[in-house]
Amino acid sequence: MQARDISGGVHLHQRGSVPRTPRQLPGSAAGFVNRRQELKALNTALASGGHPLTVVVGTAGVGKTSLVLRWAHDIRDRFPDGQLYVNLRGYDPGLPITPSRALESFLSALGIPRTEIPSGTDERSALYRSLLAGRRMLVVLDNAATVPQIRPLLPGTPESLVLATSRNRLSGLVARDGAHRITLGLLNEPDAIELLGKVAGGHRPKQDVTRFPELARLCARLPLALSIAAERVASHPWMTLDDLISELHSETARWTALTAEEGEETDAVHTVFSWSYRALPTAAARLFRTLALHPGPDFGSRAATALAPAEPGEVQHWLDILTGAHLLEQHARDRYQFHDLLWSFAMDQARREEAPESRRVLSQRVLLWYLRTADQAQKWINPNEPRVTLDPPDDAPEPIAFDSYAEAVGWYDLERGNLVTATRSAAAAGLLDIAWRLAIVLRAMHMRFNQFDDWITTADLGLKAARRSGNRPAEAELLESLGMAYAQSHDLPRGAEHHQAALEIRRELGDRTGEALSLNDLGLLHLRSHQLNEAKHMLEQARALFDDLQDASWTPVVTANLAEVLAELQQYTTAEDLIHSALASFRAAADAGGEGNALRLLSLSRRGRGDAAGALNAAESAVAISFQHRNQMWEGYWLLELGHAQHLAGSPDDALATYDRAALLQRRIGDRVREALAWKHAADVHHGQGRHDRATELHTRAAEVFQNLGTHWPHATTLACLAEAQYAGGRHASAQDTSTEALRLLAPFTDPTAQAVKARIRALG
Template identity: 40%
Template sequence: MTAEFGVLGAVEARIDGRPVDLGHARQRSVLAVLLVEAGRPVTVDQLVDRVWGEDAPQRATGALYSYLSRLRRAVADAGDKVAIERRPAGYVLTADPQSVDLHRFRRLAARARDAESDRSAAELITEALGLWRGEPFAGLDTPWLAATRELLLTERFAAELDHHDVLLRLGRHGELLPSLSAAVAEHPLDERLAEQFMLALYRCGRQADADEQYRRIRRGLADELGSDPGAGLRRLHERILAADPTLALPAGAPARAAAAPTVPAQLPADVRAFTGRGAELAALDRSLAPPEGDEPPLTVVLLSGTAGVGKSALAVRWAHRVREAFPDGQLYVNLRGYDCEQPVAVGDALAGFLTALGVRGPEIPPGVEERAGRYRSELTGRRVLVLLDNASSVEQVRPLLPGTGSCLVLVTSRDALPGMVALHGAERVNLDLLPVADAVGLLRRLIGDRVDREPSVAEDLAAACARLPLALRIAAELAAARADVSLAELVGELSDHRVRLDLLDAGDPRAEVRAVFSWSYQNLPDGAARVFRLLGLHPGDTVHAEAVAALTGTAAGEARRLLGVLVRASLVQAGRGGRYGMHDLLRAYAAELAAAHDPEPERRAALTRLLDHYLAGSAAAMASLYPEPGAPGGDPEAARDWIEAERPTLAAVCTYAAAHGWHRHAIALAGTLFRYLDAGGPVAEAVTVTASAVSAALAVGDRQAQARALSDLGRLHRRQGRLGEAAETYRQALSLYTDLGDRAAEAAALRNLGSVHWRLGDYRRAADHFERARSLHAELGDDAGLADATVRLGLVDARLGDDERATGRFRSALGIHTRLGDRFSEAYVLSLIARISREPADLERATGALELSLAAARRAGDRTAEAYVLTDLAAVLARDGRPAEAADHLRRVVLLHRRIGDRASEAEALNDLGQALGELDAAEDARAQHEQALTLAREIGDRYEEQRARAGLLRAGARRRPTAP
């Protein structure tokens, strides 16, 4: 096992590359303190002071012990590589210091200072600075962490200055200029930094700029500090003015190309309120790394993404950031490849570039080829940045590529332009939608503090704009123009897909979302345009190519080909596993086009084909997972993979079908999927699907389907802990089954309703329902149902303290399950007997049967069954005096129920875990589990688990002062 910890950014831990859940902010603050002091003891008082400061609550020590205990468990998978130990001098995190990014950074920085060569020093410092992911302890805020953060940032700045010195000695002053310029803006009075910047400017042939930089810092020092520059800075300034030859490049370093007589500066103005894109800017920065070899190839970077995603803004922002690295100029042209105007002709673009490079009009050749040749000649040996914005094809770009590796070309395009990568070695940077935080940040910069007054609404506004920068800017302008309208009202208007695109219209073709999208759509061939329109009808967020084939009525291969066209046009995004998606604004635009161009019967036929596809796929998958006796088996792993990949889409499709008139599809799809979703799928998702079936069955008057869906929905409500809703839903199902005369289903509904009353602590009503169900099953000759009802009656007896009667019922049911060959139920009943019995044989028999059931549940991928069997096994192990093994199983059970969303079972498992930990004398941990169980049981109204939690807290000594773990 390998363990890695990070504090140079957000506090994080990884074991074998997998992230570790470190809990809430206060708990992560504890770990941050221990990581900073790795290998050194920290006293309890120091920990409390550093984690809470002066605001420490009275029970801070108890909470600290709980956090330490949880952190121990969080890193337990690392084995003996990592430990949090209590020693007489305090708590110590023992781990390899090099597993903590802070200590690795410090070691690399120290090695760089002692390196034998500048090249080695540069590599070491580059590696050290690469460990930084942002501000230390990001997201955590205590006085001690804030002070330590400032110290660490000072260390980083010192390392950056060392890095500058090394690179200057290596003659890499040209590539340093952008970062030096940005650093000087951030630290305008740092004299060492100013010296580095002045020297780099001078070596790039910019003596006047170096002199201006000196004058700027001299004024700043006088105004801010009332002092003059130091002797070192003054001496460097004098040497620059005197053109001291000793300031020249070190021996062996590459010399800068001669300055061009004309230095073009064609970049458009930088973008106001530019926000985010840190990763993409870093990727672009990497293109500046000096290539190897005496004759490096031309660097071409392709920035691609969908319309309105901010490609041009990012390109211009980066170009301004790095313009100092291109002292021979910056060329820019908007090729208008996707525009309301005609694209720029290649010959015109070349003529414009040649003019900017100082070529007089009469000297510009007439033909495109000749112009391209003269253009390449003019750029030979010159360090120029060429920005080709809004290109539509490789043919539009190729003649504009310089012939020298001293230049860099940045191309933006909605098209993927694969030929640029294949033929010209372009480095691709894909631009996606803004992350939520950056999208809200952009709105904040444009709208102001209204965003902070309505933070959740601001996130909704960002989502309504699909986190698309163009749409966000238009929405911000709309909000500013309607200051009397709240952001919530604006979001409400934008939530209507029918008017959203109308609202996002700034009155300028280049600032209207619909118009900008249209320029991409109009360039599509007919087949791809039809696929794009029909994709707007799909109810889900993503779609597989096979589903697109069904939707469009084409072969799968043709669907993939046409999707490829849409991907290259950045109208559709390709994902993993053959899936495709588009953001909400594009989907709204596509649906709008479909309504305008595709007649209603064709749209309905397309959706019917799609629903048939999902229903057939679901039925085939379920047949493979749960084959009927004697039926040919399929591939269960492939079936499970298909359902897991399609599950969110299937839920959306089911809801859509029920709401738009495909009622039979909704009923059939929900019924087909229920067994899988109930066996470990998210309960909330299963509720969505099943509720759709209820409404669809009601719409068509199918009472049998309605009763079946209500029964399924009641089970889901019970697992969510919504016991009142579960009881009402089961009562509706019972009434329908009684009216329909379906006595078997009526008996099952009685058992279910009884189980809800049992959870609510109403044992009399529970026993009455179970007894009625038992009578019905006996009349029908249904032995399995009879056994189940008998077991439930036994559970009521056990809950009321009549163990002898309960055991008798359990043994009676056991005989039936054994005769029927139901191994799962047999193992469950054996566990119930073992919990009451004191006979070793009962414990041994139950343990063996449950282990077999556990293996079968895991083979089937049934997470619900796995959780239930583990619960039973833990109860038997605890009864057998093995609480440590029981606790291990129960931790897994809690996680399973939490992931599934089975809140009722989670409360029970938390209490079971607390009881097992109490038997292990882990009173603090036991108390924490019972507290969680108590909170959850109160929320869902489970009186029995609430009583168990209270009793557990008393056992754990809830009122005693906590002791150290």
């Protein structure tokens, strides 16, 4: 494991574990009424067995989610393998939930550890379909905006049922995917009156029921507006219903005077919102409107406290008032969210009632809270990464102080989407110092879990903020962050471009530690590209700088990286001297990851010298460390070296089992290059055992991956091995074509290993 080249957390997932049975359905709405025709249509579609995908569509606030959740709870026993639920937030003010993010949530609920979830959407979707194949599961996709948001979340087999809700008609799902569509309209008058009676009837005199039809009309028979109005009526039993309706009439007039003509439903919704809002206590009303300034779609009470400077107990009391008035929804323990219509209303009130400077200060407070709490999480999640100086103002909200790694990771999981949005919001608001600092802090966590999309997004936002603020050190740090993200996601040219830019800035600034770090990163990137002389040059410079700086933590890391390059150049004696030096330092520092990586390198060098027993011993010791720490990121990488040592030691069956395990782990992690390397090396074993067809199959599969990713060295060497397998299997013409392409790709490489590969190909004739 090269420094900053692989990251991964410890987890306790056991091999062969049984997938979990998730129970993710939220509770059904208490005020649900009737919808008999729609429920009958849903039951008919289920009984027919011909519609494993049903979409419920209709206008905002009409009760789509309430209907789907009520029916889902009614039928959940028919799906014994569990229920999955995601709010896709297709109409929220921020960005919708991407299919990739939704799949990550589903895979986690199905028991896949974070470090084993692939990084790409296609790979996540394929794993998701594999896990659901043959299982009877209920999948609810709430608030979808588009067909592309839904398609990757569809199971591949018909045993499961998918329910989706949307304001759009989703015609593509009906036409192409055979979805059954149910359109939900407004409640009829009797049902609207029944809903009012369910919530408010027990709190009003019997004669008030005669006025419910007028109240239903004022609410346009829209369930969202009816629920809020009913709660208002129920919570003011001392006021006559005539007075309450008169208030609502007055609010209608006020709203009409303030807004353009938007249609009966929109007018009714806003009128009811205003009516309920003006009845709130002053402090609760201010919290309601300032919560619209929160950067993400949902939040906890600590984030709310950052927006409403007060004691946590007071803020919790106000949150309870808002949820009781149906102006805010509590969807999980200490997690709150707006209906998107209510968010729009709250933001409108914030703009009307809070001065621009007040809104700016409040936004800054909540963004500072995210920055400081993320910094606290970094201390647990990735403590070896450099910390950022925060310099918060004296009145900045206090962050969460985590007591364990698990607490910090739990917070990161919960807030990851908000952290991306917070970075974007800070940049958009001109709070540039918060934006670039947050991007640097988040790198330490994103890199730990290979969250490349979030990593690249936040780093790019931070880089632009650093440039706008003229902060050159921060600019260099974020260029390096992007270089690491691109390199680790196998976009090597873009990685090199960003690392080189960071190096140039650090040299201009005289930042010797930063210069050494950039040189190390460039050296690793050249090593990935098999540009060994360039890698050696960069790493020698980095090591000399760290030696001069007497940096005890980075010197052994760079020493090990340089040793790997020397071993690849077949300079084994010098490489092993460096490996033993680094190994001693890692052991003295109790750095298990560094120790295991050094043992991997020792096996690599010993193999090069033909010492099969010594290589096997070192590789087994490395893998044992990964087992001790239950770290499958380490295990997946170091197993590749163990397979090589087993093959050299004359244990082909053991080597095949090891490569198979390595491929499985790399697939779960989402590292397509190392998964393909496991296939390639397994193919080498099959070729050596005379199974040339199997070798050809695996080499071909690996070569396709390398070609698609543009990784020229492994592509070239795999084609060379493929040509040998084809030739041995009697496919001489194919072998000739493959050899020609392999030699073309190998032309730029001149190191001893490359020369040996070229000689083998030419020997085929």
